[in-house]
Amino acid sequence: MQRVCILGSTGSIGVSTLDVIGQHPDRYRIYALTAHTQVEKLAQQCRLHRPEVIVVGTAEAADALHKLLAGTDAGHVQIMHGSDALCEVASASGCDTVMAAIVGAAGLPASLAAARAGKKVLLANKEALVMSGALFMDAIKASGAVLLPIDSEHNAIFQCLPANYDGQMAQRGVRKILLTASGGPFLKRDIASLDKVTPEEAIAHPNWVMGKKISIDSATMMNKGLEVIEAYWLFSAPAESIEVVIHPQSVIHSMVSYADGSVLAQLGNPDMRTPIAYGLAYPERIDSGVSPLDLIKVGRLNFEAPDFQRFPCLSLAYQALGAGRSAPTILNASNEVAVQAFLDGKIGFRMIDQIIERCLNQIGIDSAHDLESILAADARTRLVASALITS
Numbered sequence: 001m002q003r004v005c006i007l008g009s010t011g012s013i014g015v016s017t018l019d020v021i022g023q024h025p026d027r028y029r030i031y032a033l034t035a036h037t038q039v040e041k042l043a044q045q046c047r048l049h050r051p052e053v054i055v056v057g058t059a060e061a062a063d064a065l066h067k068l069l070a071g072t073d074a075g076h077v078q079i080m081h082g083s084d085a086l087c088e089v090a091s092a093s094g095c096d097t098v099m100a101a102i103v104g105a106a107g108l109p110a111s112l113a114a115a116r117a118g119k120k121v122l123l124a125n126k127e128a129l130v131m132s133g134a135l136f137m138d139a140i141k142a143s144g145a146v147l148l149p150i151d152s153e154h155n156a157i158f159q160c161l162p163a164n165y166d167g168q169m170a171q172r173g174v175r176k177i178l179l180t181a182s183g184g185p186f187l188k189r190d191i192a193s194l195d196k197v198t199p200e201e202a203i204a205h206p207n208w209v210m211g212k213k214i215s216i217d218s219a220t221m222m223n224k225g226l227e228v229i230e231a232y233w234l235f236s237a238p239a240e241s242i243e244v245v246i247h248p249q250s251v252i253h254s255m256v257s258y259a260d261g262s263v264l265a266q267l268g269n270p271d272m273r274t275p276i277a278y279g280l281a282y283p284e285r286i287d288s289g290v291s292p293l294d295l296i297k298v299g300r301l302n303f304e305a306p307d308f309q310r311f312p313c314l315s316l317a318y319q320a321l322g323a324g325r326s327a328p329t330i331l332n333a334s335n336e337v338a339v340q341a342f343l344d345g346k347i348g349f350r351m352i353d354q355i356i357e358r359c360l361n362q363i364g365i366d367s368a369h370d371l372e373s374i375l376a377a378d379a380r381t382r383l384v385a386s387a388l389i390t391s
Helices: 012-022 039-049 059-069 083-090 105-116 127-143 152-160 191-196 212-220 222-235 273-281 312-323 327-343 351-362 371-390
Strands: 002-007 028-034 053-056 078-081 097-100 120-123 146-149 174-181 242-246 252-258 263-267
Touching (some): 002 012, 002 083, 002 105, 012 028, 012 097, 012 273, 028 039, 039 053, 039 059, 053 059, 053 083, 059 078, 083 105, 097 105, 097 273, 105 127, 105 371, 120 127, 120 273, 127 222, 127 327, 127 371, 146 152, 146 273, 152 174, 152 222, 152 252, 174 222, 212 222, 212 327, 222 312, 312 327, 312 351, 327 351
Parallel strands (some): 002 028, 028 053, 053 078, 097 120, 120 146
Antiparallel strands (some): 252 263
């Protein structure tokens, strides 16, 4: 019986995780659920899954949740609030497995706390590695934590690598990692018209059901850029060995190319419950609730190289990875600010990459060797990005 803490239970990954867990009550029990302000949705989850602890973002949200649960069977649950409480439940002795699914930089401290506590960490928060790759991986090694990637691409790569893979690509016969990308909703749209894109158009992903922020990242392909940086840390793969391949059907989730000419791929329907179930049950496999892939129905699989003129954010991510130190933190923070500004109608779609590029050029890159300096670089970047947007 695994006791699971879900960081970000009201988001799309959290909801899918609860769906998989609900299918296997004999294997999993919910220790803690966390959300920022979606208290009504969180209250529903609490009534259904009966966690021991709930964490919300603010005292006001905690009071609202108390009122929603008062007089119900879930009224006994312990309710906490704030970032320190997130770190507390992620590292608590009461849980074995932590699903790290808080979107953005906000999820870093709790994800790192779980790693330092030696938990089985199911990492869906790619920013934890983008911002603090060396710090995070060192924490995993020092504590003996088990790290399993939940992003569909990195989960696929993990499945396709040799069982004895130890980060030594050449010694294990691994030639290249191939990250697939759908290309998002604007793969074939006239580039000249992209400055007129609306938020509603940008969040309409053709294959995946995701939150607004990650949907915008998919439309700009910043999502894939962040995944390149994540793959660098997860698999000790140099940037030149990580290739992005456009695959509009999203059936092949990623591939590994070997020295002997073989290419191993992981295929499946585009549903996050598959990698979630794999992570929860590893090294076993359990029913995820996802329907089997029908290759005859799929019919064909297409591939093409990414166009960096259409997707400059992908190019910026490779540049940030090459620069190292705090550059990936600057990349991520400026992107989060710019994406939110676009969703709020303050800037156009093509200004997202312009804000990011200017931040990378204007802000000094430093070592960012500990959590405090990483968070300081993040905060500094947000101020600069916000000022650029205002001006």
